[in-house]
Amino acid sequence: MTYQPLNLGRWIIWGGAALLFAAAPHLFPGGFALTMLTQMGVMILFALSYNMLLGQGGMLSFGHAVYSGLGAYVTVHALNQIGAGTFYLPVPLLPLVGGIAGLAFGLLFGYVTTKRAGTTFALISLGIGEMVFACVLMFPGFFGGEAGISTNRMVGQPFLGLTFGPGIQVYYLVALWCFLGMAGMFALTQTPLGRMANAVRDNPERAEFVGYNTRHVRFLQLVLSSFFAGVSGALSCINFEIVSAENVSAIRSGGVLLATFIGGVPFFFGPVIGAIVFVFFIVALSGFTKAWLLYLGLFFVLIVVYAPGGIASLILMQFPVIRAGRWRELALPYALAALAGLVALAGLIGLVEMVYRLSDQGVSTVLQLLGMSFDARSAPPWIAFGAILAAGLASLRAAARRVGERWGAIQLELQAQAAA
């Protein structure tokens, strides 16, 4: 088993990413898609900055929203001051303000949190998160209380003809900063500090015996990460034109953990996938169903249990098989598993939605699904959806076994070939 750093495809990947950022609004036209794409860009940056801690530094933080949120608060005040004419800064440079604010708070809080690693770090980060959230509500003068502080991004002279009124201009601003942030964070993984952050994650004791103060490594890693978190906070401020206590909340901190994990903590690009899926759940799914958070939670649990390396690991697993030209053998088992999964999902959705119909006061108990109506107060739909779920799960089990057998056989043959 050998490990080769990916060098050849690097230019293609980064070029492709830039192209995708540029083309996305044209591939997915419409206002709704644009809203979603903009939020995805912000979330990608946030999740990548979070993975500098979790994935690269081995620091499980429950308070990362502190840095993005406080960055957003400073940005909203800067934007309002620009609006009031106190000073002038072109709007496209505001993310720098957020980044520097995030970095400053990283210096302050990180000094405390990174004193310890592991569980203690996680608990201190949780405590700091709660503390900042409480402070935000305690000082409405600066933080605007529950309602938060609103702003107007169309201030000052248009910058190169850009007013940032239209959503498409905001999208490209987010896309540009997201791309720069991605490149910056990737570059950081290739520096002595970045490599030693991995070393400290894997074996802190050994790192101490090759001359590194592990606390210092964690601290610097966190400070750099909080800069990018601050940039993402500033972008969210520009996008929504409002910053409230929610921006620093534990919900936000938990969300970025969810997104990063779903995408894949062990891989640099994992959080990108995770952020896209996460925003899709929040923005798209929440329009369809009140149970979206439940679905997100279930999805998260499935990933944690069955694919702890996230979606990225599932994708990367296929590459050796594709390269060996053996993917075709897996196509049928995969298709059957997907079909069984869809059946189970249909049953599950039916049950979940009926539960929500029953619990929701004043809303009709009739569920409309695929042009059919089901009354949650009658027994037959419960029996039907239950049966569909059971059948789906049973066939999924069988299909998964078949995938596993085929997969195992291919792996064995590939290993035998590699050894020969």
Added chain:
Amino acid sequence: MKSAIELRDVHKSFGTTKIIFGVSLQIREGERHAIIGPNGAGKSTLFNLISGRYEVSAGRILLHGADITNLQPFEINRKGLSRSFQVTNIFHNMSVYENVRCGVLWPAGYRYSFWHRVGGLRDVRQRAEEVMERIGLARRRNTLAGTLTYAEQRALEIGVTIAGGASVVLLDEPTAGMSRTETAQVVELIRSVTEGRTLVMVEHHMGVVFNLADRISVLVYGELLATGTPEEIRANPAVQEAYLGALHKEAARADGSHA
């Protein structure tokens, strides 16, 4: 003559259990020094005290004449002392090359830099290549350390330890668990990589000890029984009585079971 390492009446106890009772020892610059003793004598504890892994209960430890008592492991390492571990302690999820590089980065002056591209540091790469060549793992450079054979991992352990060019090297049972041929290779490896440095090692294998060491210290139940050249130690009646005879038998038995 200045000592590379000097222990002055060092004590260590864990709670009420005393492990080291007043060890005083001078290890000269450039010598190869072995610490031997039966299991539980406190040899590894002594290493952990010198390298900063444990705090000293009483006494002083000096490195090149400077007090290093109770400094942090990374501070002691930066002063030029590097150690290996009895239980292999490497970065399992990194390649051989990256492991060695971890040992090179700080002494090469790149410290916590986040403005250098690590792949572009020619001096670091050269040094890492050189070390890999010396420990015989150049052809395994891209292999994940966790997937190496046991003997290769032990060699890498030594490689990471010496990569930074420390002037004093502590090796904790470098031949533990190795076959006879592997042991012979490791002895040659140790001899070559510690050329011009001070070596202190804990070792159970008497063949290795008498072959490599310029001087030997015998530690029994937390106390230093004797220090001297291999000939002196071999001829020392107290050592023979307390330890060496029993160990010779033990070693003979172990060798017999290998063959």
